[in-house]
Amino acid sequence: MGGSYAKALKRLGYSVSALDCSEDAVRYALDAGMIDRGFTVPDAESVSDADTVIFALYPGTFREWIARYQHLLKPGAMLTDVTGVKSCVVYDIQQMLRPDVEFIASHPMAGREVSGVQNSDDRIFRDANFIVVPTDRNSREAVDWCRSLGQILGFARIAVLSPEEHDRMIGFVSQLTHCIAIALMTCSENRHLADYTGDSFRDLTRIARINDAMWSELFLCNKGPLLEQMDRFLAEMKELRSLLEQDDREGLRSKMRLSTERRAAFDRPGRNG
């Protein structure tokens, strides 16, 4: 994700420095002209020039970085992130942050199944949502700045949600669906069924190929909202199961009609469902 941000910002003429623990990644980005300067160690040279710092780190690492290196930040710097969960990060970071810099959280809801700088691609922003996630501690200016960042990066839609609203939404549209895809793959030895799967099964389970280090951390960081979404979904599956067991055709049809009606609201004009 850092690479995709760099590509977009560099193309627009911004001066972009990258800080990454992998020397290979930094060299690749330099060779590809994605960045102006690259570093592997946080120090005065690599950090203190930046007016804006975008953190693309796992939640735990992000907190550690701030605790350890925030003294290097330029006074007045504006910080944001790309983290997929918010409540567990935003309040901690804002709590420990120097008063002369500001952190406004945001979440670019775009991604690829592949990671790494060599797979970065800022075209993934074009049809995606950018969520600005302010708290009471954020200034009006920071919210506006963060909205324009989303616009500059080329996102299709920009929204503002509280950390709690964001985490409930993400628990449903992203984390619950990943749980479902995982459970479909692990609930039984099903390799012999690969020959019989059609497109709908493939669609449903594409996200079952998952970066376990990252997703386990994202699940655990959003434990409360995700458990709540799992419980709602489990209760509904059990209700469907009862209708089937009791041969309740009308009950099943009524669920199917509600499902059809709600799903229609998710279609976007000009998109294939």
Next chain:
Amino acid sequence: MGGSYAKALKRLGYSVSALDCSEDAVRYALDAGMIDRGFTVPDAESVSDADTVIFALYPGTFREWIARYQHLLKPGAMLTDVTGVKSCVVYDIQQMLRPDVEFIASHPMAGREVSGVQNSDDRIFRDANFIVVPTDRNSREAVDWCRSLGQILGFARIAVLSPEEHDRMIGFVSQLTHCIAIALMTCSENRHLADYTGDSFRDLTRIARINDAMWSELFLCNKGPLLEQMDRFLAEMKELRSLLEQDDREGLRSKMRLSTERRAAFDRPGRNG
């Protein structure tokens, strides 16, 4: 599905007659050159000429048709179907059928979200599975004939499964996934989340737009195998839920690794996952 069969067979030079209760559908198919003759009433003229009859009816209607009209069938005729569930249909039909005709079940695992003759399209067969579903009562010749029907129609892969194997497989790869998509849509009022859904959520719920008359019948006809698949999936979701509740990071990661490994086996060469 009947229309797609007609298109494919007519193009290959077979003489195709259609029997459909809708006059409009018959007229459309005649005008479009998809059939040679069209009828709306089962009688000697519409039925008795056919060497092969392909039934594209709901399970209940299929049984009724055979009970009421099988006397019209040509001696020696070969019958097959396109029904998505098998055990609940095949044995009943074979039990009641005249001894001088043979019914060999088959399932073209292709379909579109839209139905009706005007949406028929035999190109959907090109990348799909055709399952021949014989019982002990079927002749070797019928199995061979049915295999070649799948080849003639242009299916990519042809397999032979028993009714019970077929229904377990369909319970998992098709019916369980439709249940999940329905439950995701009906488990909470989520219309306000439409703006935040990405492609993976759309992929997962595309099949939540569902023909409730057909699917409730298919679910109820396959009640046993589907309940079994739902129970396995529910147990696995509950296990994931416990791992999360207990902050068991290693347990979650291990499920994710198994899921990733299994899903990889579902990728086909030359296909995008």
